[in-house]
Amino acid sequence: xxRDEAFFEFLCRMGDNTLVLGHRVxxxxxxxxxxxxxxxxxxxxxxxxxxxQLWLGLAGEVEGEGRDADRLAFHRDAWDFRxxxxxxxxxxxxxxxxxxxxxxxxxxxILLGRLIGSSDRRVAEIAEKASKExxxxxxxxxxxxxALGDGTEESHARMQAALDYLWPxxxxxxxxxxxxxxxxxxxxxxxxxxxxxDYDALIGRVLAEATLTIPDSxxxxxxxxxxRMHSEHLGHLLTQMQWLQRAYxxxxx
Amino acid sequence: MSQTQDHPSVQxxxxxxxxxxxxxxxVISLTDLGIIRDVGWQDxxxxxxxxxxxxxxxxxxxxNLDIETALRGHGIEKIELKxxxxxxxxxxxxxxxxRAKLEEYGIAPPQPAGGPERCPHCGSTHVExxxxxxxxxxxATWRCRDCLEPFDxxxxx
Numbered sequence: 001x002x003r004d005e006a007f008f009e010f011l012c013r014m015g016d017n018t019l020v021l022g023h024r025v026x027x028x029x030x031x032x033x034x035x036x037x038x039x040x041x042x043x044x045x046x047x048x049x050x051x052x053q054l055w056l057g058l059a060g061e062v063e064g065e066g067r068d069a070d071r072l073a074f075h076r077d078a079w080d081f082r083x084x085x086x087x088x089x090x091x092x093x094x095x096x097x098x099x100x101x102x103x104x105x106x107x108x109x110i111l112l113g114r115l116i117g118s119s120d121r122r123v124a125e126i127a128e129k130a131s132k133e134x135x136x137x138x139x140x141x142x143x144x145x146x147a148l149g150d151g152t153e154e155s156h157a158r159m160q161a162a163l164d165y166l167w168p169x170x171x172x173x174x175x176x177x178x179x180x181x182x183x184x185x186x187x188x189x190x191x192x193x194x195x196x197x198d199y200d201a202l203i204g205r206v207l208a209e210a211t212l213t214i215p216d217s218x219x220x221x222x223x224x225x226x227x228r229m230h231s232e233h234l235g236h237l238l239t240q241m242q243w244l245q246r247a248y249x250x251x252x253x
Numbered sequence: 254m255s256q257t258q259d260h261p262s263v264q265x266x267x268x269x270x271x272x273x274x275x276x277x278x279x280v281i282s283l284t285d286l287g288i289i290r291d292v293g294w295q296d297x298x299x300x301x302x303x304x305x306x307x308x309x310x311x312x313x314x315x316x317n318l319d320i321e322t323a324l325r326g327h328g329i330e331k332i333e334l335k336x337x338x339x340x341x342x343x344x345x346x347x348x349x350x351x352r353a354k355l356e357e358y359g360i361a362p363p364q365p366a367g368g369p370e371r372c373p374h375c376g377s378t379h380v381e382x383x384x385x386x387x388x389x390x391x392x393a394t395w396r397c398r399d400c401l402e403p404f405d406x407x408x409x410x
Contacts, residue, residue: 048309051309054338125338
């Protein structure tokens with residue numbers, strides 16, 4: 001694997017995370033429990049899709065084969081996606097959607113914070129922009145997790161169930177492979193395993209305040225970020241997201 | 254860089270851009286918003302450097318179109334729009350005039366404290382947050398506990 005091949009993989013991981021999560025969150029549009037939450041979810045999705053354009057745009061530039069962000073988003077199939085399994089999980093109820101957002105936002109803010117110091121100027125610039133948005137997302141998802149976790153008996157039970165369901169998908173964020181090793185050696189991105197201590201501290205604080213119990217297991221489902229094996233949910237998501245380009249390839253607005 | 258007699262001055266360009274309204278909050282101009290970062294001539298091409306407010310803001314492409322249309326209307330033919338991500342846009346770049354116009358329009362201007370100073374309708378300081386998000390990516394939703402009116406707050410980032 002050359003340096004640019006590893007760099008391309010890394011950028012696809014960044015862009016596919018925000019793309020797939022952005023699509024998932026946008027599925028709430030018009031369905032959220034109250035209008036304000038509907039707007040909040042749509043705005044969060046919009047930020048994530050905006051960041052996707054930047055990451056996948058740079059991925060296409062690094063690859064140098066003429067693929068732009070749209071082409072990468074709409075003309076690849078499930079096996080070429082490099083997102084974490086966590087973000088392709090179905091929304092479930094509102095509580096599970098917000099728990100997934102919180103678990104992602106916490107990791108995202110820590111990672112973006114490190115990427116601001118990337119040796120690649122383009123990566124550093126995108127991270128600088130995205131980290132402001134991610135910090136805002138984290139503020140809201142953490143507040144909501146606390147409000148619902150430390151809320152009524154019903155909301156508490158739902159948030160605990162959401163955490164129990166999503167917890168096995170957290171470990172994949174801290175997996176490292178040859179791509180990560182190459183990025184760390186170049187100073188482009190940090191070794192993911194080194195983010196775990198900060199992450200555990202951050203979510204530990206918030207989940208304790210939310211009166212929720214972190215499951216006592218480090219078992220992790222893997223296979224999303226390296227594309228080895230996505231869950232069955234990604235293919236269904238892509239049939240919706242890519243419908244137009246599949247039916248009318250290269251159609252333009 | 255070169256400057257010939259035929260070119261409108263950079264100051265003139267800034268003035269023209271100061272008359273282009275933000276497409277989503279038309280009471281303020283693009284220069285009030287602080288997203289025009291640089292204006293300069295490169296030979297006979299006018300280079301305008303623009304930074305996005307939010308990375309997914311759908312107004313970004315309209316803003317670029319509006320800039321081009323306005324400058325063409327003033328007779329400038331060769332225009333290059335450059336996107337600049339860093340330093341990332343901050344609400345500190347809103348002009349004082351822009352902040353005043355926002356408040357007059359009913360949108361509370363951003364405050365470092367993270368919430369509006371007062372209700373833009375009645376001036377009361379008894380305000381509460383309804384949602385961290387609002388009708389556009391740059392706004393949050395608040396309400397006044399005295400006059401009971403809801404209002405937009407321009408998020409501080």
